[in-house]
Amino acid sequence: MTSLMETTFGEYIRLLRNEHELTLTQLAAKLNLDSANLSKIENGKRDFDEKRLPKLAKIFNLNLTELRNEYLTDQIGKQIYETNCTKQLLQVAEEKAEYRRLKNIKTA
Amino acid sequence: MTSLMETTFGEYIRLLRNEHELTLTQLAAKLNLDSANLSKIENGKRDFDEKRLPKLAKIFNLNLTELRNEYLTDQIGKQIYETNCTKQLLQVAEEKAEYRRLKNIKTA
DNA sequence: ATAAGACTTGTCATTTTTTGACAAATTTAT
DNA sequence: ATAAATTTGTCAAAAAATGACAAGTCTTAT
Numbered sequence: 001m002t003s004l005m006e007t008t009f010g011e012y013i014r015l016l017r018n019e020h021e022l023t024l025t026q027l028a029a030k031l032n033l034d035s036a037n038l039s040k041i042e043n044g045k046r047d048f049d050e051k052r053l054p055k056l057a058k059i060f061n062l063n064l065t066e067l068r069n070e071y072l073t074d075q076i077g078k079q080i081y082e083t084n085c086t087k088q089l090l091q092v093a094e095e096k097a098e099y100r101r102l103k104n105i106k107t108a
Numbered sequence: 109m110t111s112l113m114e115t116t117f118g119e120y121i122r123l124l125r126n127e128h129e130l131t132l133t134q135l136a137a138k139l140n141l142d143s144a145n146l147s148k149i150e151n152g153k154r155d156f157d158e159k160r161l162p163k164l165a166k167i168f169n170l171n172l173t174e175l176r177n178e179y180l181t182d183q184i185g186k187q188i189y190e191t192n193c194t195k196q197l198l199q200v201a202e203e204k205a206e207y208r209r210l211k212n213i214k215t216a
Numbered sequence: 217a218t219a220a221g222a223c224t225t226g227t228c229a230t231t232t233t234t235t236g237a238c239a240a241a242t243t244t245a246t
Numbered sequence: 247a248t249a250a251a252t253t254t255g256t257c258a259a260a261a262a263a264t265g266a267c268a269a270g271t272c273t274t275a276t
Contacts, residue, residue, distance in 0.1 A: 045254090078205070080201060081204075083183075100116065157264075
């Protein structure tokens with residue numbers, strides 16, 4: 001796996017956009033959304049809608065799976081940040097995830 | 109800190125309820141919710157509303173902070189599970205959380 | 217067998233949250 | 247100063263979460 005970004009997902013989009021010298025308006029059009037909202041996304045004031053990941057990957061010719069990982073880690077990182085979840089608690093959360101895995105494979 | 113549960117939050121509530129020999133109806137009443145919905149919560153089909161944590165703590169005479177941690181780790185664990193987030197990706201998510209911390213302390 | 221209590225499931229209206237869209241700033245580059 | 251780019255505020259629409267109730271199953275006592 002390619003090493004993932006140490007940025008927010010919004011910053012990552014901005015990075016890509018700048019690399020490709022697109023304006024907000026131009027990229028927003030390609031993504032089928034409003035430039036004002038894309039601005040908010042890049043500035044972390046709104047979330048990028050997961051449904052648009054395939055489109056985003058196509059526009060910048062990125063591997064969708066890796067992009068999804070970028071997105072996923074951003075989302076979870078955000079939650080960790082917002083809830084002030086410590087490493088110790090995160091460890092517990094991981095164990096609980098594992099518990100769900102065991103349980104649900106049996107159950108389903 | 110007391111060691112946290114390796115159960116879902118719903119299962120934990122059920123555990124507490126059974127220990128105290130309360131019916132769904134009885135506990136639901138104390139929590140100001142419908143017994144049918146409490147059943148769903150215990151069975152993981154709905155989320156417990158965070159707003160009720162203080163009430164829940166009071167009913168069972170629990171430390172609110174610890175209960176919150178129980179809740180928090182359940183929530184994040186659930187997200188880890190649902191998104192199939194691997195340990196490796198979780199590590200990245202943690203770094204991103206750290207990045208947000210640094211950034212937002214500066215920014216705010 | 218059946219009646220009662222405990223629990224579960226399905227559905228739907230209400231509430232809350234998220235999203236899309238537009239107008240009006242503000243900033244940046246020329 | 248102008249024009250383009252970006253940001254911010256607001257609000258209606260869409261989507262998701264919640265509350266409530268009805269109807270179902272399952273168990274247990276009689």
